[in-house]
Amino acid sequence: MSRAYRITVKESETRNLKAGDEICTELEILEILPPEDMATLLKEELKKRGFEEQDDGTMVRKDGELTVKIDPCSGEVSVKAETEETVNQEAKREATGFNDVGPNEKNLREKVKDQLKQDLDKKFDQEQSRLQGKATEALEKHLQDLQPEISEVVNQVTRDALKQKAQQIGTVKEISEDAESGSLTIKVEV
Amino acid sequence: MTRTVPPPTQPPEPDGPRQVSKFEYNLLRILKFLVGHFPADQGLQLVRTATTKPECISVGAVDLVKDVLSKALVLFLTRAGGWRNDKYLRNNTPASGRVWGRIPLDERTLEFSRPVLDFLFWLTAEKVHETKQAWDAAPKALTPTDELFFALAFDAMRSDPDVLAMLRRKDTFSRNPFCWLTAPQDVADPEATKPQAPDFTPMFGGLRAVLLECLQTHLTHRWIRSERDKGQLGDWKRMRHQGNAEFVALRDFLKAAEAARRADLARFVLRTNAAVLQSDLTPVFWTGGLQGSGPQRLADRLETQRAALAFPRQMETLEVWQERARYVGYFDDDYQASQMWKADWEAVNGDRVAARARAAVEMLEPLRGPIAGQPATGTGTPGGENPEGSSG
Numbered sequence: 001m002s003r004a005y006r007i008t009v010k011e012s013e014t015r016n017l018k019a020g021d022e023i024c025t026e027l028e029i030l031e032i033l034p035p036e037d038m039a040t041l042l043k044e045e046l047k048k049r050g051f052e053e054q055d056d057g058t059m060v061r062k063d064g065e066l067t068v069k070i071d072p073c074s075g076e077v078s079v080k081a082e083t084e085e086t087v088n089q090e091a092k093r094e095a096t097g098f099n100d101v102g103p104n105e106k107n108l109r110e111k112v113k114d115q116l117k118q119d120l121d122k123k124f125d126q127e128q129s130r131l132q133g134k135a136t137e138a139l140e141k142h143l144q145d146l147q148p149e150i151s152e153v154v155n156q157v158t159r160d161a162l163k164q165k166a167q168q169i170g171t172v173k174e175i176s177e178d179a180e181s182g183s184l185t186i187k188v189e190v
Numbered sequence: 191m192t193r194t195v196p197p198p199t200q201p202p203e204p205d206g207p208r209q210v211s212k213f214e215y216n217l218l219r220i221l222k223f224l225v226g227h228f229p230a231d232q233g234l235q236l237v238r239t240a241t242t243k244p245e246c247i248s249v250g251a252v253d254l255v256k257d258v259l260s261k262a263l264v265l266f267l268t269r270a271g272g273w274r275n276d277k278y279l280r281n282n283t284p285a286s287g288r289v290w291g292r293i294p295l296d297e298r299t300l301e302f303s304r305p306v307l308d309f310l311f312w313l314t315a316e317k318v319h320e321t322k323q324a325w326d327a328a329p330k331a332l333t334p335t336d337e338l339f340f341a342l343a344f345d346a347m348r349s350d351p352d353v354l355a356m357l358r359r360k361d362t363f364s365r366n367p368f369c370w371l372t373a374p375q376d377v378a379d380p381e382a383t384k385p386q387a388p389d390f391t392p393m394f395g396g397l398r399a400v401l402l403e404c405l406q407t408h409l410t411h412r413w414i415r416s417e418r419d420k421g422q423l424g425d426w427k428r429m430r431h432q433g434n435a436e437f438v439a440l441r442d443f444l445k446a447a448e449a450a451r452r453a454d455l456a457r458f459v460l461r462t463n464a465a466v467l468q469s470d471l472t473p474v475f476w477t478g479g480l481q482g483s484g485p486q487r488l489a490d491r492l493e494t495q496r497a498a499l500a501f502p503r504q505m506e507t508l509e510v511w512q513e514r515a516r517y518v519g520y521f522d523d524d525y526q527a528s529q530m531w532k533a534d535w536e537a538v539n540g541d542r543v544a545a546r547a548r549a550a551v552e553m554l555e556p557l558r559g560p561i562a563g564q565p566a567t568g569t570g571t572p573g574g575e576n577p578e579g580s581s582g
Binding site for chain 2: 021022023025026027028077079129132133136139140143146147150
């Protein structure tokens with residue numbers, strides 16, 4: 001007589017998931033002074049804003065999970081968002097077997113285990129996707145916040161460079177700045 | 191000065207149409223399809239059909255193949271732009287006239303080699319999309335005319351995805367610079383993250399340069415159409431692949447043109463940009479057709495959007511050429527060549543075209559903020575929605 005039996009297999013796994021997103025672009029630095037002088041001005045301005053100089057000459061600032069890296073020489077900017085999470089996932093499956101037909105208990109258990117592994121992989125993929133979305137969202141948000149600051153940096157560097165250039169040309173008689181319109185007027189006596 | 195020679199004397203034609211076998215008949219029809227003288231649907235059908243290959247083909251069929259090849263390519267090149275009374279550099283000096291007026295006959299003689307006939311045999315005898323015979327020809331063994339013929343053949347057959355996948359695997363096409371100039375998105379391996387274009391250096395000397403002169407108008411029209419069609423492309427992955435392939439092909443081509451001091455052979459890049467950028471365009475002109483929000487990573491979305499603007503990005507290189515040409519003096523070696531380039535540049539209002547191209551490219555760049563006192567025009571997050579108000 002055929003007798004049915006049911007087996008339940010439960011698996012759990014812990015994985016350390018990482019996700020990241022990064023954009024690279026270049027700053028629009030006008031060549032008012034020689035490149036090395038412009039790089040120095042940029043470096044000074046970035047230091048004032050909490051950037052730290054690295055061994056390779058780049059300026060880096062960490063804002064939580066986000067890292068902003070600027071190369072003052074080339075004007076290359078990279079903004080990187082990285083996130084990491086330890087995720088635990090569980091999966092459970094049941095299967096019914098018969099003592100006289102079909103696979104034996106050992107084979108059935110292995111088959112269910114394989115299916116459970118696939119279930120877990122799927123769950124981890126979903127978690128990975130969620131984590132990736134989180135990193136990208138953080139990057140997008142940070143870019144919006146960073147844009148005005150970077151514009152200010154570029155404008156400040158341009159202003160400083162113009163002042164230095166004016167001093168090189170002759171005697172600076174008057175400097176007037178309008179923060180609202182962003183205009184800078186320098187009167188130079190040559 | 192025009193050099194003409196009497197046509198070689200042909201043996202008398204037999205009375206009535208020549209008799210050919212079924213294989214020869216199909217081969218001739220395929221050949222005519224490849225050079226654009228036979229309907230594409232019927233031609234592709236023949237390419238997908240196998241015909242039993244004979245030991246050899248008749249003398250009459252060989253004559254007909256020769257006849258079609260010689261006439262069709264000359265006709266193609268003449269129509270493509272060879273007929274135009276144009277000006278190109280010869281020994282770094284501008285030479286004007288139609289191609290047969292500018293170039294001596296012995297420098298513009300088209301020569302076909304054995305691989306062309308082998309290819310026609312293979313196409314006729316095999317079902318190309320499920321071929322058992324691994325036909326290919328070493329790129330170095332091909333003459334410039336062969337390369338042009340294979341580029342035409344590739345163009346004729348690339349609309350069939352199965353056939354395209356098969357052809358793309360062959361060096362004859364994947365290392366053919368003419369294929370890369372006419373359809374880089376199709377000839378580049380879609381699985382490769384970084385497409386590798388062939389060496390374009392040989393394109394700027396000898397017969398290949400003459401062929402390029404003839405192809406300038408043809409290439410301009412093709413690229414204009416391709417740029418306008420990009421706005422209809424919905425698949426992000428395909429856009430990225432196409433853009434990357436185009437960028438690599440054009441970048442390497444311009445680099446080789448610069449090294450060979452043949453800026454005149456890159457006219458199609460300038461003229462295409464001028465035709466596309468007739469008004470201020472936003473990146474939506476190129477990316478407006480992309481469906482959905484695209485890849486999850488912002489980096490991938492930005493990469494795709496940058497790739498879409500592969501063609502306007504080339505204006506940066508042309509601007510450098512123009513800047514250099516401005517400083518060439520009357521007594522410098524390149525004076526006449528630079529004058530010709532400046533004339534080309536001014537004819538299309540190059541400064542304005544370059545400014546428009548730069549503006550479109552920069553709109554995609556993140557962290558490009560507004561100047562103080564001016565209202566912001568973008569969000570600074572290129573991965574977001576495309577800006578509105580585009581003519582695309």
